[in-house]
Every structure is written in C-alpha cells, then in structure tokens.
Amino acid sequence: MTQEEAINWSRMSLEELQHYWNAYVEVDLERAGVDLSSRPTYEEITDAGYSGIAYALRQHHDMTLTEFLATVGYEEPGSSDGYSWGITNETTVDELETFLRSLSRRRGLVDSTIDTKQARLAKYARVYADLYGQADLVDQAVDPSNESTEYERVLGVFDEFDRELTTDASKLRYHSDVSQFYDHLERRSKVAFNPVAEIPKEFQWEPGDPDNPALSADQVRQIYEAVESPSEELLVLALCAWGLRRSEVAALHVSQLTLEGDDPHIAFDESRKNGPGTVALIYGVHELADRVDTLGSRDRRWNGYLFPSSKSSSGHIVGETVQQRFQRIAKRAGVRVDGGPPTSKMGRRFWYTTYLEAQKHLLENLQAIAADQGSSDEGVVLKNYLSEGERRKYRREFMRERLADAFEVNSTRKASENVSRLL
Template identity: 65%
Template sequence: MSSETTIRWSRMSLTELRTFWAEEIEPALERAGVDLAERPSYEQVADAGYSGIAYALREHHDMTLVEFLSTVGYEEPGSPTAYQWGIDDDATIDELESYLETLERRRQLATSTVRTKQSRLATYARLYREVHGEADLVDRAADASNESDEIRRALVVFDELNYELGTDASKLRYLSDVSQFYEHLGRRAKAAFNPVEHIDEEYNWSREEPDNAALTGRQVSRLYDATDAQSEELIVLALCAWGLRRNEVAALHTSQLVLEGDDPHIAFGDERKNGPGTVALIYGTADLTARIEQLEDDSAWSGYLFPSSRSASGHITGETVQARFQRLAEDAGVRVQGELPTSKMGRRFWYTTYNRAMTNLRENLDVIAAEQGSSDSAVVMKNYLSEDERRQYRREFMREQLEDVFGG
C-alpha cells in the first residue's frame, strides 16, 4: 500500500492500526532511512506517505500519534515522550519534545529546569487550543503570510496568562520559554517568524528584581561540596569567589592568568563588559593550578580552562556554565525564592561578601581611629595606610570571608 488514497484509515480498529504499523509503516520508514531505534516523528511518518494515521487516531480513537507510538514500543519509562501535553497536534508535540531533548542533551540544563519549561509550554499550548480550537503552533508559524494573524492569536493567549498568573516575573518567565521555543523552530527552518517576540511591549510587566536575590554563604558551601570534578569546583569558584560573569568563566584562557608573585589575578582586555581591568584571585589559586595541570596532560589542549571540541570558539558557552551551575544546585538542593539559582546570583554573592568584608575592615579600623582621636575609619585608610597596605587589608578580610565559605 504505497498510496495513502488506498488506505481506509477510518475502518481500522486500534488493533488493526497496530498491525498495519508493524507490517506496512515501519518497513516503509526503514526503507526511507529513518532510525527506528528512536521514536519516529510525525513529519517522518507523513513524509513516508502515512499522515492519515494521525487523523484516524485523533478522530476515531481519541489518541495522538505520540500516545499510539507508546503502545507499539516507542516510549521509555520516565522519558519526555510519556508527558501528556493535553493537545492533539502531533507536529507541535513532536517539536516541543525535540526542543526539550535539545535542552537536556545539548545545553545540559538541569532536569528540574527542563520539566519547569515543559510545564509552562504545555500551559501555553493548552490555552492556545482552548481559545483557538487547535494548538497547531508549528504549522501556523511555518508560513510567513500567517504572521499578523498568529501574533493576534498569541496575544489572546497571553491575555489569559496575564489574568491568571500572579506576578510579572511569572508572566515574563512564560513569555521567555515560549519565545525560546519559537526561536528553536526558527533555527531549524521550521518557523518563519516568532509571534511572541515583542509581546512584552503590549503589557506593563516589570523586569525589575528589587531584592537582587543572592546566594548565602551556606548555599555556596553546599554547591562547592556537591562538586565531583575539578571543572565543577572551578565554576563555583569563578562565579562566587572571583565574581566573574558566566561568559567570562566560559572563555577563561591561561593567557589571562597571572599566578606567580604576590598579586595573582586575571587580566581582561577590551572584550570585558566594563572595559579592560584585572580581577584579583584572592582565593582558589591552588584549584586553578590543579585544573591547568590536569588539562596540560592533553597534548591538543588549546589553553581554555573549559575546552569544547564541538564549539568553533574552542570553549564552552555561558549557557553551558549556567546549566552546569544549576545542575550542581539541583544536586545540592539549593533554591533561591523557590527557583534554581542563576549564575548571576553567584556574582551577587561575591559583591555581598566583599561588602561584608569591607564592613569588618572598617570596624577594625574604627578601633585604630579612636586611639588616634578620630571618629572616622576613612581617615586611617587615607592618611595612615599606603595603597599597597589598603589593598592588602582588603584582600585579607575578603580571604577570611571566602575561607569560611569554601572551607579553606
């Protein structure tokens, strides 16, 4: 049966469809070069000439193609394919699951992060189905002529979310996840546009983080204790003990490091967000040296502290740093305001720790100031200590704070 017009889908029972799948469709997919070690997609089934099975399953058996395939051996326990999306559009389900698989395998996001995104995407897809009849997100975004209508449809869905969700932060997280899904489709030439790209401009949602949430010292200790490899230790140190941005961590190179002498530091050039400068390595130089020695065993090593053979740049990305950091947080059971912490919270920890160290320093200098008949520790700092001495005191007090956290 090579022509779909000869297949009487509507007359087949579920048992007959399973038999037909095994005897006709699977061999056809194999001849077409489809790897049947993994669950075939709706697109692959349709390309082989059997798209009618999805319609028959939906209309006559109240079942999606994904659900049907789980009955003929294409579902692993606990895998994303077991998730009930609550929509009928197989093309959209396939692409949603492909996207989640990309997040897990390639971007290496923490499992809990992927599941949270899955839940938000499912909520959006179900609302879309409720207000528009079908959740055919992929097909509608594939045709550029649909852009105006699809933006309108997306707005209707976000009107519902705007009403149902309690905070602006929650609404923006939903928007971010949906937008990233459409961007994924675009990168694979399956979407001609992103209908939600500018939707935040329609609402008065605030992106402010008034409390600038940061990790606590105890939480950073738990993250560091959860590490199993030098590379993981270095990520925690680079974010929390050195205060680097995640992109700076990803691209760290030995050419930037000055580890000898009394002033170990990292030197940054014009590529840094706030311009050239240095970052003092107050704590963790031993870990850094150990990482370099480990990498030097590879004769092909290019000098990056977080190398990647699959990346054109030769090193991992900032997103990968974030993903690894959040996996550690998941393993350590660390949450900030109910969410997995971001790499930015590690940098904020550095700032709060530095401020605490400076407060301790000023309190100690207050004693000296009082003995000199002054009420202002700043006078001592300015008039009685050289720049080198001031730097030394600042680093000593900061080192004490970091040693308390990292167990040094």
C-alpha cells in the same frame, strides 16, 4: 508544566509579543538581577525562562531576537552609525548624537548601553513628533517663558508612555535617559530649562524592587562539597569565589591567567561588559594551577581553554553549559532557592555580597583608629591614612577569610581523602 511550556509563543502576534515583553519578561529579568540599562543577552532571557521567544520570532515573524529587542527599546549593538532617528528636526538629531558621543567618550559607557539609550531617546522624539508635528526638542526649551507650555507638551509624551509601557521601571528608565539629555543641554547653555525634570511627580511610578537573591555561605559550602571532579570544582570557584559571569567562565583561557607573584589575577580585554580590567584571585589559586597543569599534561594539543569542547567551533563550552553544570551540582547538593535550582548568577552575587561584607568589616575595624585621630568617620582613615595598596591588602584579607568559610570544608575533606588513600 513549566512557565516556558505554558506560553504559546507561536500564537502571539508581534504586538502581543511586544506587550508580553513589557508586561512579563522585563519584570522577571529585573527580578533576576539583569541590568536593563543595556540590551539583555539571549542567555539572560533564557535564564529567566523565556528561551521560546527567539524561536517564535524566527519561525513566525522572520525576526531575530536582536531585531525584536530593537522594537521594545533595546537597539541593535553597533547600529549608531547611520542611525535612523525617525524625525526630521536636524538640530535635535545633532544634539542627540552629540549627547551620546559625550556619554561614550567621557563616561566610558559600553556600546550596548549607548545603543539602548539611543533607542529610548529616539522613541521619545518620535512620540513627541507624532503629537506635535515635529521633534523640535531643543528649540522649544530655549526661551524660559516657554517652560509652562513645554512642560504640558512633554507631559503628553509621558502620558503616552504611561499607557503603552507596562512597568513603572520601564517608564522611569525612559524618563531618566530623556532627563539626562536635557541636563546635558542645560549645562552647555543650549536650553534654559529641563522640561521633564518634574515629570515623575505627576505619576505614581515606583522604582522596581527586584528580588536579587544571592547564595549564602552555607549554600555555597554545600554546593562545593558536592563537586565530583576538578572541572566541577573549578566551575564553582569561578562563579562563587571569583565572581565571574558564566560566559566568562565558559571562555576562560590560560593566556588570561597570572598565577605567580603577590597579585594573582585574571585579565580581561575590551570585550568584557565592564570593559578591560582584572579580577583578583583571592582564593582558589592552587586549584586553578592544578587544573592548568592537568589539562596541559593530559593533551599535547590542548587549546588553552579551562573548559574546552571539541564539539564547539569556539573551542570551549558555552555559558548555557556552565549554567546546566552548576545547577546539576546544586541539585546533587540539595540546594534550592525560592523553590527552584539556583542560577549561576546567584553564585556571582554571593561574591559581591561577600565583598561588601568584607569592606564593611574593614571600616568597622578602622573605627578605633578614627577615634584616636579625633574623627567620627572611619572612612576618613580609610581614604587619608591608608595607601591604595594597603586598602587593597586589607580588603583582600577580610575577603579571603570569608571565602574560606565557604570553601575550606571541601579542602579539609580532600585532604582527609588523600590521607586515607595513603594509609
């Protein structure tokens, strides 16, 4: 019986579901490497083994998953306009909204992250109001002589959080968002002190140490060796050689591709979680070009998606399908991680790990130059003696070498197969 099958979602009350979320689901999401500073997606929750919660919410509580997540600190995206803070202190509401606008405008945080911070700040303000009559967060921190009294008041709020929230990581996320708000006010001389700055020292909260496994080069090589079609080959490359999210792989469109010239890349617009930008195609350009040519020549009505689907209204497969296909290839290759099939996200982590190793190798090779310049810091050479173009060129060369370690075997095998067919 799987973990999912063992959970009797339908018998849980809403409060029990909320407790289960804090006690177990968030913990497993963190172990899976999900960034809980913003609202987790249905795909990420499904990957962690908790897809049944959405059905139970819909059938037994008349709630969507998004509505439920709002009750545990992840506000619905786009809900900032007309947001109900649940408090009556206008000064506090005005300053909270000014703080969030500043995060959005100056730090460029995406809407989902802003919404999540908003929900946590609102919960803090509501608990404060429940304990002390009103959420006069700003006024109580104006007078320096009030610091000792206000510290005891905010400590009472976090005592509530300590009892209510199950994981230390959740408690620390709430503290971080609240402390950032007070820091924002203090920098603008609107308060005299940050009353929550020292709060974590009162508790034995430890930051989470989630297990974020990445596939090794050997595992990627095994998976790549097991592909049985150009479509499967492209899927493995997209996850492991380009570091794309599975939803990005599913919706990859020919209009995003620049394959000619010295800088082949994939372009993303504002809808991407990290915002607009490009992903360099350091490896696998020929395979990608071949896939585009094949799809274009095979079907004159091709819609331009690299993983098209006639059954989907979007015209392409979904992220869950990418996950299933990747795990099917991994199973065929006999690759397992911690006793189970690897997730598509582990392929993405392989890319990040490989990139960091490439950067480290580059710095190690600059040590000799740094010594000749009389510097003990190779980072100085990287920053001051190499242009951005040169730094990018060297990083990509090192990266290409490491990716070749994982993917060249399949290329050699395919070349041998082609020779065999000609003989």
